[in-house]
Amino acid sequence: MTRPSSPVLRAAVGVAVASLALSACGSNTLSSGGSTSSGPAPTATKNAALAAKLPAKIKSSGEIVIGTDATYAPNEFLATDGKTVQGMDVDLFNAVAQEFGVKARFVPANFDSIILGVDSGKYDMGISSFSITDERKKQVNMVSYYTAGTQWIAAKGNPKKVNPDDACGLNVAVQKATTQLDDVTARSKKCTSAGKKPINIIVEVGQDKVTADVTSGKADAMLADSPVGLYAVKQTGGELEAVGSIYDSAPYGYVIPKSETEFGNALVEALKQLESSGGYKQALAKWGIQTGAINNFALNP
Structure with missing residues (x-):
């Protein structure tokens, strides 16, 4: 999601709050395209069976383009450089992307534009703390990965x-x-x-x-x-x-196009593998929010 311009906080607010505000810097630039954040380049395809289920566009490009509202710390927010997207959702999905042998590129966007962007093909996915609702499932597929x-x-x-x-x-x-x-x-x-x-x-x-x-x-x-x-x-x-x-409390879901059921099921399998390896809870523990962990990952639960 895109942030508005940095707010002016009262002088009594401490250094920690200032840091929080800095995570919103660059919002005006983000609304006009902004910066992106990519996950680490994978060294190899970790699961050929999963990689085979990627949509053709992602197979061709070698990356998953993700729309995100980078204002939602600790799930997704801007680092102090005002450009790099970081957070729990970023760390977790970078690990998921490694399972497919591709990179993840997070692109800041207005929250209410992300699902439309997925529908239009602007983004391959939307990852932005989306609660799974019946209304959203009418528009897109959603893969559960956390609860809040x-x-x-x-x-x-x-x-x-x-x-x-x-x-x-x-x-x-x-x-x-x-x-x-x-x-x-x-x-x-x-x-x-x-x-x-x-x-x-x-x-x-x-x-x-x-x-x-x-x-x-x-x-x-x-x-x-x-x-x-x-x-x-x-x-x-x-x-x-x-x-x-x-x-x-309700599950968060990864947002993908309604037509991409095979990809959705593959994401479920990738999350299960990360849960088995310990990588799933490790990504949550880094941000101190492992209490929302689930193990019943599903497509359109």
């Missing part, structure tokens, strides 16, 4: 007494085109149906800006995927805290 829920985050000490089940009248930040936007919109409707003030929903293009809205005081709270929200708490050096419990 939703976590609410507020300023340290929760000065506005944010309660996810009664956030009426509060300012709540959320990223555009996410399941969390659907969530908070439904919660706001419940508020108005009960005769209360609606939630003032602040919608941002990138998750980095969502986090900055809370640290700056523009928003009273935010909601995001659990690994992302908890990583923000850690990276902001005590400026934020988790509110309430994780809920609505």
Whole structure:
């Protein structure tokens, strides 16, 4: 996904928050094409049977072009150089690509443009913490590889007494085109149906800006995927805290064209092999989010 321009954070925000904001640098350039990040070149095809199931375009080019929203730390975000895409999704799929004997090239894009980009052939895949939903499965194939829920985050000490089940009248930040936007919109409707003030929903293009809205005081709270929200708490050096419990856990899925069922099944097999070898959990452990590991990888679960 593409990030907006780097937010201006309040002076009280520590060095850790500054680092988080830097991960969003270069957003304006990313929206016009931006930089890409490629996985390491494989030394050899590790599984000829899997490689045989690659789509012809990937076989020919030797690389998988992947659309990603590089604003979603620790899953996918920009390194301090403002160009290189890094994160759990990058490390894990680089290992998957090695199973096929090809490279993975991550291309930053707006989150809500990725599935369309896969449909149009602009990207071979979309990997960007996509929760698997029935609506998305109508458009594309999805291969499950991780599970995450939703976590609410507020300023340290929760000065506005944010309660996810009664956030009426509060300012709540959320990223555009996410399941969390659907969530908070439904919660706001419940508020108005009960005769209360609606939630003032602040919608941002990138998750980095969502986090900055809370640290700056523009928003009273935010909601995001659990690994992302908890990583923000850690990276902001005590400026934020988790509110309430994780809920609505669901699998993440790799996005591929609807026509590429064989490739989807091959991705399932590659993930199973990585799970058996220990490489799967190793990629998650590097970012401290191995609690979301699964072993029931599947095409369109």
